[in-house]
Amino acid sequence: MALPWSAAGYPATSEVTMTNDTVTRPAPTRLRRVVIRFAGDSGDGMQLTGDRFTAETAGVGNDLSTLPNFPAEIRAPQGTLPGVSSFQLHFADHDVLTPGDAPDVLVAMNPAALKANLADLPRGATLIVDTDEFSARNLAKVGYAASPLTDGSLDSWHLHPVPLTSITVEALAGFETLSRKDKERAKNMFAFGLLSWMYSRPMETTKAFLQSKFGAKPDILAANIAAMEAGWSYGETTESFATAYEVAPAPMPSGTYRNITGNTALAYGLVAGAHRAGLRLVLGSYPITPASDILHTLSGLKRFGVMTLQAEDEIAGIGIALGASFGGALGVTSTSGPGLALKAETIGLAVSLELPLVIIDVQRGGPSTGLPTKTEQADLLQAMFGRNGEAPVPIVAPRSPADCFDAAIEAVRIATAYRTPVVVLSDGYLANGSEPWNLPDIAALPDLTVEFATERNGVDESGRPAFHPYARDPKTLARPWAVPGTAGLEHRIGGIEKADITGNISYDPDNHQRMTDLRQAKVDGIASTIAPLAVDDPSGDADVLVIGWGSTYGPIAAAAREVRAGGGRVATAHLRHLAPFPANTGDIVRGYRRVLVPEMNGGHLALLLRARFLIDAQSYARVRGLPFTTGELVDAILATTESA
Amino acid sequence: MSLTTQPRSRRETGVDPSPLGMPLPHGLASVPRLDPDGPAPTRKDYASDQEVRWCPGCGDYIILNTVQAFLPALGLRKENIVFVSGIGCSSRFPYYLDTFGMHSIHGRAPAIATGLATARPDLSVWVVTGDGDALSIGGNHLIHALRRNVNLTILLFNNRIYGLTKGQYSPTSEQGKITKSSPVGSVDTPFNPVSLALGAEATFVARSLDNDRAHLGEILKAAAAHRGTALVEIYQNCPIFNDGAFDAIKDRDQQAARLVHLVHGEPVRIGAEPSRQVLVRVADGALRFVAEAEAAGAGEVVVHDAHADDPSQQFALSRLDGAGMTQVPMGIFRQVERPTYDDGVRAQIDAAVTTAGGPADDADLHALLAGKDTWTVE
């Protein structure tokens, strides 16, 4: 048998029949789409397995979307329901919008993983379980009185009972230096090999990945590779896995692709934005789930001049960023909802100082500590209104993991051009989910060149040249960015109300009104530089508009596609900018008989649309810590259509 | 286009490595200096056009005057000096200086200054704060700035009261103090800012008095020259809400008997001839002032060592003064060299950029975005 990675790079998938000594195999069956979920204990390496399977799948040219789902505890007690970690991957020969409602295949590494995930598995779907883990003790831990493997309760599923652990250990019998525990640890690679065979994924890049990960430990490296090969062979030679499947590449625009998570894309977008602005990127950040990967990624980019300062708290994180911005750098802070609450006062200061600042909020379930590892969109109103006084702040929201890159650049554009703090609202799903990304041409990214003030721009009362820190650009209403070190531009700024033009302290009532209006007008004016809200309405005569923002883009688009496939008519629109709204937003939402607003919160956007445009927007609001399923949105759309 | 490693406006100018004649590493080593042949700036050059609005008689006036008079001596370009403050009476300070300045929010100035000083080695960054600002709402930022040893100078005006909010007890108010918010006396135990700073790994800690301009000027000079975080506690009188808090040590008759002028390398003394006393470590390890003539028999004479790495004795000196202000140490408690945070952050970046052969360009950025696993769609 040829090893999968030493064969011609890609397992035979054509009409040729694969053979080996014992079994004659039919050609892989073609499928259009597959959803696989790997589930196991937090210590079973399910995230790694999922990541690797994703990388191989991306390499085959399928479109894909992923949904990691893991507990907040680093290692909850072994074998318990709270300790279950899973990774879902949806891949197809066409464009994929969501990680998939329900798995076609569930790999359950123990009884807890089975119990936690079985409800999501449609009857008839494939179920692969590690029978070695179904001991009386493990069954008892999750409340199974009898083994579901033998009591008939799994009869409606296509069950593959595989003694994964013991076969892995057996396959590694020759590795005398490794303990049994070490060998058992490789069982995720066995499962990976088996699934790779089932879905005709090559394993080269994973071999290379293992080499870079375990290069210093040749025993472990060899064992992992051997376990992987054993999994592949097991699929190929075992009667019960009669068929392999294949999913053809999806037609995608030409280009060079990679797979990317939202947090990585955000970090790279910030670097690219700073690069295009000619500014040093300074991140002030305090570790918080699910935003910490942005800090991790940026802290590794010193070669790009990126400074990361891990602060003593959330407030210091944004203070450091603001101090750096005052000094002429691009100040950025990254956090999640609880941190955004702590940063509120400093964001207000940045509004008053009118300095560029980017605030990344990777939203998670709330209130308070809430659901740290789960997704939610319930910080929209906090981002918009969560400060004392009238403190308008532009808000940008990415709609998919790869889109985080473009959203970050857009935030840098607004922050630097308008001298304002900008909030980017990502979320836990975007942060850890991934999808293929068509790499951009750097030179084609927007030119964000910043001009610092170098000259005095006015005269004082006695007619001498003077610097006026709050004299504005007539077009953008941005004030000059005059950085320390520039002779003649010495000036003082602060959180006390500024006199228009001169920036001196002012308690004058009319001046306060004027400055408040100017700050709002400046943010409102951004609308003239953003694309109008686009509507997708193929039939051209839909009664219902579904409008969303942020990470609900995929499920909404998938649901609309399904409704249309069934003959229904529905229009969709998706907001990248929440503040200000695109200029045509009112016209669009007023143009439909019904407006449905699906959100992973209590109805924030619906509230804003109602208030701003006096329309009877209907909210479909859920906070389950998980992205919407296509199915539930189809139901919501159909219900709205029927009532229209 | 390449990634700039400095904001474009920064000018690389020749730097005198040793302003003020201090040994390296110097706190101002990377800050551009004035042309020595050009006109010398005066105190007037450092006064802004804003009307000063503290209450008549406030100690802040004297400190402002001292600082305005002192800044020209630094020999820096004034555009490279930045004062960052928090909230409180003292935090209005930046408005009155014709340098760059930011009047920020309550307690956060050390964090903001950390970002600024790290991003900009060419600036002389000063923080002006008060006892409420630095030790209450901003306590966390203060201790972390001190332990990191960021290259900034923090002037902590300690008037032992909340002035701007009209007279509540502060974290340095004495226990039992009657104020608007403690009508039957404060039950809080106060902080000793010098002890706190020493405990927070500070590398430079000093104390001075608002009306002793010569002493304050000397301390400011040493603080500016220090590379790392310098904390200067300045006892400041608030004539409105806590008048006379420091009268005991300002009164010319009593001053000599109560002030302990710390001088590195000198025995620690209090009082004037003929009743001068010297500090000795007695048999049980305690510190006690005894008449100079009796010192030899009483124990080991304590010689102040501000450069000692072990802060134990410096800490012991900070504890000499009880509530009664009977033996108040003034001067530099601690002055040691330790690598600074901002130098460390910049060194890591410089090393990475140098190793990579220079600032990143479009191709480097493209390689970063591509990562290791890519595929091509025709």
Ligand code: SF4
């Ligand atoms: S309240 Fe006290 S500290 Fe504040 S300005 Fe008046 S005198 Fe000075």
